[in-house]
Amino acid sequence: MPIFVPMETNRQKKIAGVLQKDVADVIQLALREAGVTGILVSVTKVNVTSDLSIAKVYLSVFPHDQGKRILEEVNAVKSRIKHLVAQKTKNQLRRMPEVSYYIDDSLEYIDNIDKALKGKENPVDNPDLLERRKKK
Template sequence: MSKIRAGRVGEQIKKELSLLIQSELKDPRIGFVTITGVDVTNDLSQAKVYLSVLGDEEQKSGSLKAIEKANGFLRSELGKAIRLRHTPELIFKLDESVAYGSHIEKLLGDLGKSEKR
């Protein structure tokens, strides 16, 4: 039962953090950021938030640093939006799966073009 609850809490955290990052954070270092997933521990003490950032490595690291700096603000606003006894500790990680998927798709496209010749 706790896995089901952790999944629901993770989806709610994802929704609320997406809104907070888009509307409340005014840091110019934050580029186009998408939250791709949230993994919450069964005891709801930690939440790993996976971010996908559009841009080069410099923009990715700048956005991640700015969001980590705003961790306290995001956690307090999340606590106001979601009524839990303890707000989970937020751990932000870059999600490279989107970039990896587009790289594989490009390779498959190039392979298809070379076969047609």
Template sequence: MGTESKRQQRFAGVIQQDLAELLQREGKSWAPGAFITVTKVRVTPDLAIARVYLSFLNTKTAKEDLANIQSKTTEIRYKLGTRIKNQARIVPQLEFFLDDTNEYVEHMDKLFEEISKEPRQPD
């Protein structure tokens, strides 16, 4: 995948901001108890598909919460459309993915801690 154009980046930023506000307000019904963060949005060159990466905090059921949100994609797309109708000709199809970057970082931190606790071998 090549680099994104300024237009794609700007449009992705608009979608990210509006989706974040939407999920903050209404996400409690879709993922009870979870704090949802829109970590990244990637838009195809024709602006028809937006791949949205979500991070879930304060929950042990991130995959189930993601599935709930994926089942509400049509409703979320409609609500997003009402927000961005003056900024976009079409409302992109939304694809939601789990962003597990935080889990990966935590895993790596644990590994580095274990390595640092091991006795050092003399050279």
């Protein structure tokens, strides 16, 4: 029996794209103004619910060990980011969705696989060598 997976509508995709660009701009500007150097933050994906009221924003942070700290700082100024993004998107969105932020660990996961493949122990032969990826 096939599992029904709802498709993302064109409107959801459009809003996600607008939010992805504008949230990235706001966060990068805030990092520059704060004088933070050596940390790269990018918005890798945005998922918007079908009623357009909630958006999940996935952040990729380099270096990886700074991810938790950056996520805490972003969550601390969440309302300010929402306000700045709402100002940028006022001509495209009637209502700004509630935004929640998450760390996208896919690059770190890929890096671990790459290191393991180059190492002595091959995860292809022994899949237990890699830690399981967390479901979100």
